[in-house]
Amino acid sequence: MLIYYIISLIIVGIDQFTKYLTVQNIPLHETLEVIPSFLSFTYHQNTGAAWSMLEGQMIFFYIVTLIVIGVIVYYMQTYGRQDKVFAFSLSLILGGAVGNFIDRLFLQYVVDMIRVEFIDFPIFNVADMSLTIGVTLMVIYLFFDEWKEYRQKKVGKN
Secondary structure (H helix, E strand, C coil): CHHHHHHHHHHHHHHHHHHHHHHHHCCCCCEEEEECCCEEEEEEEECCCHHHCCCCCHHHHHHHHHHHHHHHHHHHHHCHHHCHHHHHHHHHHHHHHHHHHHHHHHHCCEEEEEEECCCCCCCECHHHHHHHHHHHHHHHHHHHHHHHHHHHHHHHHC
16 A cells, blocks of 8 residues: 555655745746747746635645545555545545645745646646546446446346
8 A cells, every 4th residue: 555655755755846846946926938839938826726616715725635644544544445547536636635734834825837728728737637636546446346346246146
C-alpha cells in the first residue's frame, strides 16, 4: 500500500511545485502562451470549487476535504489492498484533494494556471487533473467490476 501513498505524495509535490512556479513567474491574471491557440498558463486565484462554485466557503471546503481524505484512506486500507486499479485511482484522488487543500488552508484560495485555448473551459491545475483522472478511472473500474459480477451471476444461473 505504501506505493499508492507515495504516488499521492508525488502528485502533491508536482502540484505544489507548479503552483509555486506560477506564483513566482506569472503576474496575477496574466497569460503566458505556450502553444498558440492551444495551451497557455494563466495565474488565477480560485476561492471556490470547480468552475468557482461556492466561492469563499472555506470552512465548508475544509470539512468536506477532511472527510473525503478520511474516506479515501479508509478505502485505500481496506478495499485498495484487493485491487491495484482501485488503489491507484484512490491515490490520484487523494493527491489531488491534498494538493488543493494545502492551498485553501494556507492561502485561502487555490492557485490555478493551466488553460486550454481551443475550448471554453475553466483554468485548472495539476491537483484538478489528478482528481479528474482518478474519479474517471474509478468510475470505469466500478462499471467493469459491476459488469463482471453481473456476468458471474448470470453464468451461475445457467
